[in-house]
Amino acid sequence: MFRLKKSLLLSAFSISFFAFSQGTFASSQYPQMYENQADSKDAKSVRSFAAKDQIDSEISRMISDPVLKNANWGFVVYDPVTQKTVTGYNENSALVPASTTKLLTTDTAYDLVGEKFKWKTQLEYKGDIDAEGVLNGNLYIVGSGDPSLGTRKAGAASYTDISSDYLRAIAGAGIKKIKGDIIIQTAIFKVNKSPVLPENIVWVEDGNYYLPVGTTTDINPRNEKLTVPAKNPFSENERYFYVSPYAHKMVFANTFDGKNFLSTALPEAPSYLATLLRNSLIKSKVSVSGTVINLKTQPKAENRKVLYTYESPTLEEIIFYTNQHSDNGLAEAIMRMVGFQKYGDQTVTSGKEAVVDHLKAIGFDLNGFNYIDGSGLSHSNTVMPIAQAKFLASRMKEEYFKDYFDSLPVAGQSGTLKHMFLNSDANGQIFAKTGTLNKVKALAGFIKTKSGRTLTFSLLVNNYAGSVNQVKQKMEELLAPTLDL
Template sequence: MINIKKILVSSAIAVSAFAFGQGTFASTNYPQSYDSQNSNISKESAEKLLSAKELVDIKLNSMMNDPVLRNANWGFVVYDPKTKKIISSYNENASLIPASTTKLLTTETAMNLLGENFRWITQLEYSGEIEDGVLKGNLYIVGSGDPSLGTNKAGASSYSQIISEFISAAREKGIKKINGDIIIQTGVFKLNKSQSLPENIVWLENGNYYLPVGTTHEINPQNEKLIAKKSNPFSENKNYYYISPYIGQMVYADKFDGGYLTTKLPDAPAYLANSLRAAMLKSGLSVAGKVVTKSTDPNPEKREVITSYQSPTLAEIIMYTNQHSDNALAEATLRMVGFQKLGDQTLEAGRMVVNNHLKSVGFETDGLNYFDGSGLSRANVVTPISQVKFLANLMNEKYYKTFQETLPIGGQTGTLKRMFNTTGNGQIFAKTGTLNKVKTLAGYMKTNSGKTLVFSLLINNYGGSVDQVKSKMEQILEPTLNL
């Protein structure tokens, strides 16, 4: 916690000079150029007399009365992972909405449990016999819950690319006609209808809903409406926004008659199978049957693999998730750690796995509520001190370097490309978070002396605009680079 009294006592002269340089005293009759020059000299003199830590604490103290932050609920910590001590902090134990910095917990858990080189496999298989180019049996698409399937994200292939490869492989196998069905084997999925509206949705400006996980229950695709491409697509009406499994784009519906949310994942293999059947028919490879989904198969047919599609590595998917703050990938990843660990591909299983993992690595769970994988829900809360200790402990893991490289870099990549364009450029490696009146940042910094420090800055209910609070965040972090 800041001890500003000690700083003021030990550095009274310096602070006086600093205050003069900031115009605290009455203006003189000197020319403006002289005032400006004198101000710079005074400020430089103050900074030379004060330590880097004292300058950080003075900056924090000044921010408490800043119009953007004085009525906000916010917390900040700079932590030294080597000494395991707090360098400077404010409200470090406050439970605050972390927004998309929640993805740090989701993606690190996945990398820890699955490994950075983990890949999802989607297989094309067949049952029966192939005689004179005719498959007397069924085609099977066997999915494993690939969250990137068909998205083009993180280097993933598009549906059309996967379909082209599947058709080519089927032809190479000698298949020219299919007498049976195309069966989607979705045994990894369970019907995921657990949260009733509006428990797991986020309020946006103007009273709109945003559904963070894929599709919705019982919304007719004919009633979906594409979001217009304009600066603020959200109208004054109450609408429900989600990713359509039918066209793969953000849409909205005027009303929501269903009572549940469901994930997008089960629709991915269905879309692939239906598209595969259509492409086969178009290319002259006839399919007598239809697309059938089997979540359970008590009497499985003997099958042989025709070909398989591999997802990008988990590290590549996490890189895309954190760089772009991709909510759909984060939610899919949460559900997949639940399946991989507990065999249950539901939100509850994913949350249990993440919480158990956090406890196993010594995460301080006081003040934590991990509600979803993306940070879209305002039910998520975390303390700044628990975030920094978690990130500091992560530095001891063998995959730390890979994980750190997934984070946006100040002034250079991802969601930090437009922040820290001057001071801090290339020195801040952190996950951003944004909700209405919530702005957050947590990660690592390379100081000017070459040290690696960990920090968390969580701001809730700030005043002013997003640009204004981002500017204040930069001002708070600027002096920490000299620590």
């Protein structure tokens, strides 16, 4: 029996060494959920038991460590295949997750609009251009809440570049003088729309997008001519589309007789771009008689001509940038975008509601859960480590999982994890979102073990003493043996 045990231990050591030498700097990051394991069942068991013992020892050391002695913290490793907890400590406690909150926000966006979603910012005009190049009418900038507009983030163009493209389009149309205003509007473009329009906002189709014109509060049900068939929710004819407050279905009416104002805020329009364009036109000797106006409502559709359409980077590219850099501004904008896409406005309330609705729909454990913002900046956000780990496991079944997974920083190699796990087995084997606030350090994501298993984990530390670097060192020491599970 002793010989057998010794043989198994030697075998486990050999396989661990081989797996480490092959996997420390992962050339292919994307995990396969159900891989064939190279180890024998006995070898895996021996190594797993040894790893669990080491993890238990690290947990005991962390409990008594001066930095964490009075802290609130929880830890869990979860197996997506067996759907069981592998190891953990205090995993059912509600803790502040910091920027690991972005895991929920970005996943909701992927689920709602897909990884190839792009925001559009369109330049149009209405009116006639006479023989001398005078536009007797207005220019329109129709935005859709692009969070990357003008920032250069994720490959987005700068405001100056977009304005230059607009100027060339205006010159190409022969416009040399504008007797009118530059009007900003917000729209949802049909190319980015799901078959169901947002609730509680009436939209009038104008070419290839929808513009808000009011609320459905006082819509007369007698104007509901018919329910739009599910297979063809968009009509090329001018109609007023809305979600019926009576039938709770999408319908259209030939006339709109509700209140002609918006009950909720519209997405932030590209005001800076519009002002820059006006100044650039004047500098280019193209006079503009009017001013920049933000148009909140439009009761009637207008016949306009499109001069130029700027498209943002894809949602995939923006989410990659968001998670790699832990960009709070983009995360908040993404949360507002999903609220706009689902409920017709871009308020924090609608964004939060859209994310929570998504989490409810996928069976997320809401015990102890509190979702205050899209970025994780609030100390009032709370979540259980086990809820995070199970959530990440459930994402592995989604079609967009590869893009979602690839957006995460890699231990010792990229993003906010580039300077962690540099001299550890975990280098190149942990793919996770970090989180840092005052007295909060968090990490949640995926572990690619030496045997090829893909596990999910969550490690949330609140109210610690000492420095952030001390906590990061404790995290590395605790997670290192998980590679042998």
